[in-house]
Every structure is written in structure tokens, then in C-alpha cells.
Amino acid sequence: MNYFRHPFELVAPTAAIGAILLMPLGPLLIPRVYLLFLFTYFTTYLYLSINHFRKFCISAHKIKKNIRQWNVAQRAASGDSNTSSVAGSIPSSPTPMMNYAPDFDEVEVSLKLYEDSHWLHAFIIPNYAEPEALLRDTIKRLANHKxxxxxxxxxxxxEESEMGHEHKAQNLKNLFIDNFLHFIVTSHPSGIPGEARGKGSNVAYAARVGAQELIHRNIEKRRVVFTITDSDSAIPELYVKE
Structure with a gap:
């Protein structure tokens, strides 16, 4: 049985096996090259670590500075006499963000949620060898939406290459067919020329076939909003409404 269809598929296992063999055999077979490799590796690692730490410190300093400026601006706006001397250090023309103190409760109440029934939401759920119970829970969360x-x-x-995928898909369809406007099952064939196997190709195939099926069911494509979700996602109803 041929496990590798392309020479590039050998790169990952070869690199892993080579790294394992290099640890005990490197000092014995190529000591100088091995020492040079270790020096280069750890020097690069140390440089990257220090650079990341420096960026973290800069970001943390900016965040703390913005928080202090925000607090000072809020105290100045509320007329706090204890911060009058500190407020003088604030620029004479503060940014709109510093002067703006929104009441987030009022913002949430005044938020106009997306309730237009004209639009349809299609959720593509790609999966391969996932437990049926996991998919059932994911779809059930969507079925609970209003x-x-x-x-x-x-x-x-x-995926067509998964054994028993038809039986699993049919069970889920029979269970939830009355909970949704439409329930479509696609089976991504394996071995399509020029296509790499994976989640992306499965999603692309499902979108094409699903769109064609919706057209056959007299649904205009312009009305459909596609969302790609994982097999274990929990999409809140607010995500759809917003």
C-alpha cells in the first residue's frame, strides 16, 4: 500500500526521524558541525525570546499608560478636586476616546439586533471521523435558536473516505430535519485530481454542492449567509443576530 502520493510528504517524517537520530549520533559522527548547529540554534532561540519579551514589555507599558490617562480623564470629567494637579498634565486636546465615557448598559439596550427574516443562514459543518454524539450536540445548539x-x-x-459516514449522516438528518428550514448532506469524494485533502477542500465542495441544492429548492443565493463552523463549535444566537 502506497502511503505517500507525493515526495514532499516525506519531508515531515524524515525531518522528525533525523532530529531524533541527531541527538545521540551528532556528537559522535559530526562533533564540530553538531556544536555549530547547537550554537546557532540556541543563539537564535535566545534572540527571539528576548525580542518577544521586549515587545511584551513595550505593549504592557503602553497599556498601563493608556489606563492611567483614561482614569485621570474620568476623574477630571467628574470634577474630582483631588486630581486637579494631575489633570493638568493631560494634553489640552485629548483624544475623543479619552473624553468618551460610554454607558455600556445603555449601549447594549439600544443595540438593534439583526432580526430581518429575509436572510437565511447556512452553517457548513465539516467533519471527519467525529463521534456522532459530538455532532449531535453541535447541531442541537443551533436547533435551540429562535x-x-x-x-x-x-x-x-x-468525507467519502470515512467508513460509515452515510449511516451517521442519515441518523443526524432524521433527528434534526424538522428543526431547520433545510438539512443538506454532502459527501466530499477522495482522489479529486489537483486537490489537496483536508478541511478546506471539504468546505469548498460542501459550499458548491450546497449552493446548487439550494438553487434546486428555489432559494435565491443572495439571501443566504454562509458560516463555516467546526464540529464542536457552540455558536451563540447573538452571533447570528448581530
Whole structure:
């Protein structure tokens, strides 16, 4: 059985095996090269670590500075007499962000949620060898949304190479078909010329087939908003409404 279809697939296992063999055999076979390799590796590692730490310190300093300026601006705006001397150090023309003190409770109350029933939401759920119970929980969370029966479309993207995928998909479809406007199952074929196997190709195939199926069901593509989710995602209803 041929496990490798392309020579580049040998790079990862060869590099891993070579790294394991280099640890005990390097000092014996190529001591000078091995020492040079270790020096270069750890020097690079030390430089990157110090550089990341420096960036972290700079970011933390800027965050603390912005917090202090924000607090001073808030005290000055509220007329706190104890901070009058500190408030004098603030620039005469502070940024709008410093002067703006929103009441987040009022913002949340006044938020106009997305309630337009014209739009349909299609959720593509790619999976491979995932437990049926896991997919059931993921789809059930979407089924609990208010407009699931009228505005939600499930596109369950299966892989043809998975054994028993048809039985699993049919069980899920029978269980949730009444909870959504449409429940579509796609089966991504393996061995398509020029295509790399993986989640991306499965999603692309599911989107194409799902869109064609929706057209056959007299649904205009312009009305559909596609969302790609993982097999274990928990999408809140607020995500769809916003």
C-alpha cells in the first residue's frame, strides 16, 4: 500500500526521524558541525525570546499608560478636586476616546439586533471521523435558536473516505430535519485530481454542492449567509443576530 502520493510528504517524517537520530549520533559522527548547529540554534532561540519579551514589555507599558490617562480623564470629567494637579498634565486636546465615557448598559439596550427574516443562514459543518454524539450536540445548539426552523440551513459536510459516514449522516438528518428550514448532506469524494485533502477542500465542495441544492429548492443565493463552523463549535444566537 502506497502511503505517500507525493515526495514532499516525506519531508515531515524524515525531518522528525533525523532530529531524533541527531541527538545521540551528532556528537559522535559530526562533533564540530553538531556544536555549530547547537550554537546557532540556541543563539537564535535566545534572540527571539528576548525580542518577544521586549515587545511584551513595550505593549504592557503602553497599556498601563493608556489606563492611567483614561482614569485621570474620568476623574477630571467628574470634577474630582483631588486630581486637579494631575489633570493638568493631560494634553489640552485629548483624544475623543479619552473624553468618551460610554454607558455600556445603555449601549447594549439600544443595540438593534439583526432580526430581518429575509436572510437565511447556512452553517457548513465539516467533519471527519467525529463521534456522532459530538455532532449531535453541535447541531442541537443551533436547533435551540429562535429562528432555526425558518431561517437556518445545515450543510453537513462529510468525507467519502470515512467508513460509515452515510449511516451517521442519515441518523443526524432524521433527528434534526424538522428543526431547520433545510438539512443538506454532502459527501466530499477522495482522489479529486489537483486537490489537496483536508478541511478546506471539504468546505469548498460542501459550499458548491450546497449552493446548487439550494438553487434546486428555489432559494435565491443572495439571501443566504454562509458560516463555516467546526464540529464542536457552540455558536451563540447573538452571533447570528448581530
Amino acid at each position: 429562528n432555526a426552523q425558518t431561517n437556518y440551513i445545515i450543510i453537513l459536510a462529510m
